[in-house]
Amino acid sequence: MPKYRIAELLIELSSQYGLVERVCEKYLVETSEDVDFSIHVGVDEVVALRERFPEYTAAYAENLITCKKVTNEAAKRGVILFHSAAVEVAGHAYAFSAPSGTGKSTHIKLWRTRFGKRINIINGDKPFLREKDGTFYVYGSPWCGKEGWNRNTSAPLAGVCFLTRGEKNSIKRISAQEALPRVFAQLLKPPEAEGVRASLQFADRLITRVPIYQLACNISDEAAELSFATMTGLAPD
Amino acid sequence: MKIKDGYILSEVAGTTVVVPIDPDHTFRNMVKLNETGKLLWEKLLTGAQVDTLVAAIVEEYEIDDATARKDVLRFLDTLRAYGVLSEE
Numbered sequence: 497m498p499k500y501r502i503a504e505l506l507i508e509l510s511s512q513y514g515l516v517e518r519v520c521e522k523y524l525v526e527t528s529e530d531v532d533f534s535i536h537v538g539v540d541e542v543v544a545l546r547e548r549f550p551e552y553t554a555a556y557a558e559n560l561i562t563c564k565k566v567t568n569e570a571a572k573r574g575v576i577l578f579h580s581a582a583v584e585v586a587g588h589a590y591a592f593s594a595p596s597g598t599g600k601s602t603h604i605k606l607w608r609t610r611f612g613k614r615i616n617i618i619n620g621d622k623p624f625l626r627e628k629d630g631t632f633y634v635y636g637s638p639w640c641g642k643e644g645w646n647r648n649t650s651a652p653l654a655g656v657c658f659l660t661r662g663e664k665n666s667i668k669r670i671s672a673q674e675a676l677p678r679v680f681a682q683l684l685k686p687p688e689a690e691g692v693r694a695s696l697q698f699a700d701r702l703i704t705r706v707p708i709y710q711l712a713c714n715i716s717d718e719a720a721e722l723s724f725a726t727m728t729g730l731a732p733d
Numbered sequence: 734m735k736i737k738d739g740y741i742l743s744e745v746a747g748t749t750v751v752v753p754i755d756p757d758h759t760f761r762n763m764v765k766l767n768e769t770g771k772l773l774w775e776k777l778l779t780g781a782q783v784d785t786l787v788a789a790i791v792e793e794y795e796i797d798d799a800t801a802r803k804d805v806l807r808f809l810d811t812l813r814a815y816g817v818l819s820e821e
Contacts, residue, residue, distance in 0.1 A: 680762065
């Protein structure tokens with residue numbers, strides 16, 4: 497069975513419809529090391545999901561269930577999936593979070609257009625987070641949203657930004673207390689008590705270690721310049 | 734009355750919060766409790782009637798019965814609105 501290294505976890509994934517192998521190919525490794533965990537998706541699980549969502553192909557369903565299972569197992573090992581779009585600039589990661597459809601991807605694209613090659617997209621939708629020695633690291637993952645943006649890379653998290661649409665652009669830092677429910681809402685949590693508790697603790701530490709911002713923005717270069725300058729402290733050019 | 738199964742109370746970011754275990758629940762993502770709320774929540778975990786709750790508040794905060802009753806009833810209404818209260 498193929499082995500993949502994702503967020504520094506060694507994971508064995510068995511799959512049969514081809515899509516899982518394809519999305520995970522950047523993370524494939526040849527090694528005899530023991531895996532951290534093994535994931536298998538049963539045909540019955542695929543069938544059950546397709547009964548609820550008949551528009552899903554078997555391949556899509558298997559990929560979705562694989563992602564969910566990997567997320568749950570990873571969470572038990574302190575690796576938490578953060579629903580956000582994450583980029584890396586000058587060795588630091590910045591994560592943009594918002595309800596689906598608000599414009600995370602659009603804002604990331606603005607950064608790319610405005611700042612060019614300085615911006616590396618780590619993951620467009622579902623990066624993993626891990627805490628090591630008091631620093632939070634962002635990791636690429638195979639599951640990344642419809643644009644297919646993902647790189648097998650990692651960087652220390654230097655800022656989280658919650659996006660809302662606004663006519664005028666404005667950004668401010670928010671307190672840990674204000675940030676807590678928002679961060680917690682975007683962590684993918686295993687549906688059992690211990691996992692939820694651990695995610696809460698994770699969110700608690702994250703909000704005290706990483707600056708959290710709220711950005712109201714329109715779709716403009718100015719919006720990108722504002723968030724970039726505020727979060728990275730770097731010169732625009 | 735009792736708090737339904739499936740919620741976790743925790744102290745984070747210097748506040749007391751309650752979160753649901755089941756992510757598909759209609760309950761809001763997170764609710765903050767003040768000191769009084771936390772006291773009532775903990776009593777309700779094992780089940781309590783209004784009078785017991787009122788007596789607990791009166792004893793803890795040394796306020797009059799009528800004010801305590803108002804607070805307790807309002808809190809219970811909020812819990813009902815969130816769907817976390819079981820009426821047995």
